[in-house]
Amino acid sequence: MRKYETVFIADPDLSDQARADLFDKVRNIIANEKGILLDFDEWGNKKLAYEVKKKQRGHYVCATYAGTGDLVKEIERNFRLTDDVMKFMTIVLSEDMPAEAFEQEAEEAAARKAEETEETVSEDEPENVEEADADQSDDEPLDEEAAAETKEETE
Amino acid sequence: MYRKSQRGGGKARFYQRRKICRFCVDNELAIDYKNPKALRQFITERGKIIPRRITGTCAKHQRQLTLAIKRSRQIALLPFVGKPLY
Numbered sequence: 001m002r003k004y005e006t007v008f009i010a011d012p013d014l015s016d017q018a019r020a021d022l023f024d025k026v027r028n029i030i031a032n033e034k035g036i037l038l039d040f041d042e043w044g045n046k047k048l049a050y051e052v053k054k055k056q057r058g059h060y061v062c063a064t065y066a067g068t069g070d071l072v073k074e075i076e077r078n079f080r081l082t083d084d085v086m087k088f089m090t091i092v093l094s095e096d097m098p099a100e101a102f103e104q105e106a107e108e109a110a111a112r113k114a115e116e117t118e119e120t121v122s123e124d125e126p127e128n129v130e131e132a133d134a135d136q137s138d139d140e141p142l143d144e145e146a147a148a149e150t151k152e153e154t155e
Numbered sequence: 156m157y158r159k160s161q162r163g164g165g166k167a168r169f170y171q172r173r174k175i176c177r178f179c180v181d182n183e184l185a186i187d188y189k190n191p192k193a194l195r196q197f198i199t200e201r202g203k204i205i206p207r208r209i210t211g212t213c214a215k216h217q218r219q220l221t222l223a224i225k226r227s228r229q230i231a232l233l234p235f236v237g238k239p240l241y
Contacts (some may be wrong), residue, residue, distance in 0.1 A: 007189070008228050048232040049191075058231065062189065089230050 001066045002096055008079060008088035009058035012045050019059065022084050025068070026063065029074055035067030036106050052086045064093070068103075172210025186219045188226035190234050196222060202234045 012024060023040070030037050043060035052058065065071075072090055079085040178184050187193070197205050197212075199200055204224055207217040227233040 009230065046233040049228075050231055052231055060230075087230055089226065091226070 003094040006090045033071040035071045039064040176213035188223040237239040
């Protein structure tokens with residue numbers, strides 16, 4: 001399984017219901033093809049740098065997920081069919097890894113989001129916070145380590 | 156690095172000031188195509204990518220920058236030509 005990131009621009013004039021349907025469709029495709037959704041980040045309506053399909057604004061969404069190439073093909077096929085998605089772009093973030101690594105990441109991401117949205121402190125949350133913090137420090141320094149290594153090489 | 160004054164176009168100085176790559180110095184700066192504000196410093200008014208002899212970035216980061224800028228253009232975060240609509 002590889003980690004992919006898809007940024008797509010949805011029609012800004014869609015009704016909330018239609019937009020929710022579209023996002024649910026994307027989530028269902030990921031679930032059906034046995035992919036793991038890691039992050040579904042909505043940036044909201046933003047002004048475009050140039051006109052796309054005669055529109056000046058677009059609703060941006062950045063979805064991070066893990067899956068096979070077939071999953072990506074399926075998602076893109078659906079984007080092409082629907083009129084609601086104006087533009088999409090998929091890039092590869094990481095190479096082939098077994099599915100377990102991504103499941104762990106997905107759980108951490110869910111735990112992080114849970115602690116952000118919930119304001120009440122419950123008994124379960126301190127455990128999630130510890131796991132999230134401990135694993136968060138493993139994930140993010142991947143880029144920093146690579147940058148530090150290259151810096152040492154150049155020096 | 157020096158440039159001959161006969162070449163014209165740009166500086167006619169004999170020795171050029173050695174600039175430091177700001178990405179090599181600061182490891183925290185990530186070159187991300189989703190961040191048009193940070194990338195905007197590296198394109199001109201008309202949307203063209205500024206050459207690295209002017210910004211002082213190193214070759215490796217210039218390549219990453221170029222890739223990020225081209226990706227941004229694809230998803231309409233940066234314009235291909237001209238000023239952005241906003």
